[in-house]
Amino acid sequence: MKNDRQSKILEIISEENIETQEQLLDRLLDRGITSTQATISRDIKQMHLIKEPMGQGVYKYAVSGNRTKLNFAEKLRTIFRESITSIESAQNIVVVKTMPGLASAACAAIDDMGINFMLGSLAGDDTAFLVMKDTDSAVSFCKEIKEML
Numbered sequence: 350m351k352n353d354r355q356s357k358i359l360e361i362i363s364e365e366n367i368e369t370q371e372q373l374l375d376r377l378l379d380r381g382i383t384s385t386q387a388t389i390s391r392d393i394k395q396m397h398l399i400k401e402p403m404g405q406g407v408y409k410y411a412v413s414g415n416r417t418k419l420n421f422a423e424k425l426r427t428i429f430r431e432s433i434t435s436i437e438s439a440q441n442i443v444v445v446k447t448m449p450g451l452a453s454a455a456c457a458a459i460d461d462m463g464i465n466f467m468l469g470s471l472a473g474d475d476t477a478f479l480v481m482k483d484t485d486s487a488v489s490f491c492k493e494i495k496e497m498l
Contacts, residue, residue: 354382355392359412362398366409373410429458436494438487443479445494452477464490 354377361367361376370389377384393410400408432451437444447455456472459479466486471478481487 445477
């Protein structure tokens with residue numbers, strides 16, 4: 350249902366200049382899809398749709414040029430959250446334990462975060478090592494990740 354609705358949203362905004370969520374709801378209804386404004390709002394956020402100018406102060410919904418990159422990053426974050434079993438630090442090294450076979454995916458998600466105090470990462474099958482600039486950075490990173498999980 351969600352995938353069908355989101356596919357229809359993409360189809361609609363590629364065919365028409367849609368300025369508001371209400372217009373989008375009407376067009377979906379015309380195509381036999383009932384929804385709520387809150388659901389459409391969530392879809393727009395998940396799909397990384399943007400409002401681009403059409404001129405004279407009028408804007409329409411469009412697909413962001415960064416959509417593919419953002420969707421990939423979000424998938425990595427989901428893998429990251431669902432794969433980690435523990436995270437601990439020892440001095441400036443962070444050890445991330447994951448479910449078997451998922452350390453590389455977790456490491457890719459961490460690398461994608463662009464952490465400026467991380468010097469590098471190395472992943473095995475179910476363990477990843479992260480080298481931080483100092484002990485405080487490692488402790489802080491572990492705390493943030495534990496809160497996120």
